Amino acid sequence: MPEPSRPTAIAHLPTGQMEYRLDRRGDTVVLICHGGHVRAGLAVGEESFAAADATILVPSRPGYGRTPLTTGTSVERYTGVVRELCAHLGIDRVAAVVGISGGGPTAATLAARHPDLVERLILVSAVGWLPYPGRWTRLGSHLAFSAATERLTWAAIHALARRAPGRCLRTMLRSLSTRPVDDVVAALRPHDRDKLLALFTQMRSGRGFLNDLRPTPDVTARIDQPTLVVATRTDGGVPFAHAQSLAAAIRRAELVESRADSHFVWLGADWPAIAARIRAFLDLGPPAIT
Structure with missing residues (x-):
């Protein structure tokens, strides 16, 4: 939880x-x-x-x-x-x-x-x-976090965190590290995994x-x-x-x-x-x- x-x-x-x-x-x-x-x-x-x-x-x-x-x-x-x-x-x-x-x-x-x-x-x-950010990140942000889409984007991420936590961690951390994402996830301590999943289930952009x-x-x-x-x-x-x-x-x-x-x-x-x-x-x- x-x-x-x-x-x-x-x-x-x-x-x-x-x-x-x-x-x-x-x-x-x-x-x-x-x-x-x-x-x-x-x-x-x-x-x-x-x-x-x-x-x-x-x-x-x-x-x-x-x-x-x-x-x-x-x-x-x-x-x-x-x-x-x-x-x-x-x-x-x-x-x-x-x-x-x-x-x-x-x-x-x-x-x-x-x-x-x-x-x-x-x-x-x-x-x-x-x-900052790069052109494609900026474009993607306007598509994912506009007034029309922001709630749906985060509803999908929240559901993924609850139902497929490993996949959620890989999805979110892929853009937050320059290292291979599987290595980053594998190196997480159990309580750090829990912290990140708890955060990802509550984030919103408004x-x-x-x-x-x-x-x-x-x-x-x-x-x-x-x-x-x-x-x-x-x-x-x-x-x-x-x-x-x-x-x-x-x-x-x-x-x-x-x-x-x-x-x-x-x-x-x-x-x-x-x-x-x-x-x-x-x-x-x-x-x-x-």
Whole structure:
């Protein structure tokens, strides 16, 4: 059975409606900009922050979950609404904003536009400002995730995950790794297989994914916060060149190369070492003992 979607709340702000999840723990706040096909209720790539006792704030980006597209059709406008959400929740500083995959441009723009709010930036398997995606991927996305087809596309994927899990993993991971997909699936640990299948049974695109494909102004030259860029060369979803470009363009950035087999770097065997590097970057100390 998939892990249930976590409870979320709605903030009715002067600039728009925002769905969010706030998991309160310690005093350190980490704000996560999720990737494509994901919303605030799905916890993806958060375990290292939770283990370090950080409070996690995850807003649903425009067009995902219960955040309407009108809240921020542009990344610039949306980051202003996120700033307003933080004020609404009594958060005046975040230790880091984390951009995962398609949430990379949002996280980077939030850091660039609101340096008084954001202390550090972490980009994980993140889309940058190189041309993206390729022509055929873009065309396929418009066919599979349009308003008319998105629900049917995900209904088919959800059914495949339940009825033919191995086939579902191969189908989904084929485009997320440059390695032979059978090797990638065979290398997954049982609990990682379960995590991926749970995720694939709950993903939706809404109107958000196609909005993510719209161009947004490159803000990398304006980012002055310390930045970690984490990526793997075998990412088939977001080419490693995006990480290299981000690390080169952001003046205080460090590139941390993962050895993971796919876009999901937190499933890699070297993730514990990378998570420790992230904790040191955030000065969060050792992980909690459970």
